[in-house]
Amino acid sequence: MTSQPRVNRGPAAAAENRAALVAAAREVFAEEGYTASMARVARVAGVGQASLYRHFPTRETIALAVFEDDVDLLEQRAAGPGTTLDEVMVMIIEQLAASAAFMAMLEPSSPDPQLARIGLRFNTLLATKLADERLRVGFRRDVTPQDLFLAVGMVAAMVLRTAPPTRLVVAEECWRLLVRGLHDAPDR
Numbered sequence: 001m002t003s004q005p006r007v008n009r010g011p012a013a014a015a016e017n018r019a020a021l022v023a024a025a026r027e028v029f030a031e032e033g034y035t036a037s038m039a040r041v042a043r044v045a046g047v048g049q050a051s052l053y054r055h056f057p058t059r060e061t062i063a064l065a066v067f068e069d070d071v072d073l074l075e076q077r078a079a080g081p082g083t084t085l086d087e088v089m090v091m092i093i094e095q096l097a098a099s100a101a102f103m104a105m106l107e108p109s110s111p112d113p114q115l116a117r118i119g120l121r122f123n124t125l126l127a128t129k130l131a132d133e134r135l136r137v138g139f140r141r142d143v144t145p146q147d148l149f150l151a152v153g154m155v156a157a158m159v160l161r162t163a164p165p166t167r168l169v170v171a172e173e174c175w176r177l178l179v180r181g182l183h184d185a186p187d188r
Helices: 010-032 038-045 049-055 059-078 085-105 113-131 145-160 164-182
Strands: none
Touching (some): 010 038, 059 113, 085 145, 085 164, 113 145, 145 164
């Protein structure tokens, strides 16, 4: 039995192909790491390599697209007026299980302007939650966005060394340990 050749929908499929590539890159990089085969990303997305490279000429550009997508989602989820810093940090830790490689790249002072811009957005989100006394409940007054960056980086480093099926458990356990140092001491 012969299969029908795929119909090339041309520019009409561009947005759909881009979304499929970003989703595939997130999945493949989570499974195999940042150095995973770009051909595998294209296969998982169901597009040809030409389409991949038309949208994302380098590994860095697709990684940045995945990362920016992650930060967009985080900002949307954290935008609720009552969303606390604790809730935002739990969202970040959950994202680490799927995107540890991207979180490990995050640095607001990166020399890469795109990465620095994404890092600044992440930093602004944390700083906004820290600045509101109602939303930072439980966190010590001297905790800074940089402290939270460092904590996220520490969790990301551990998660990167963990097999995908147990990443969320490891990320949550690491966060539980770190939060003890970031939260106020309980009253005795």
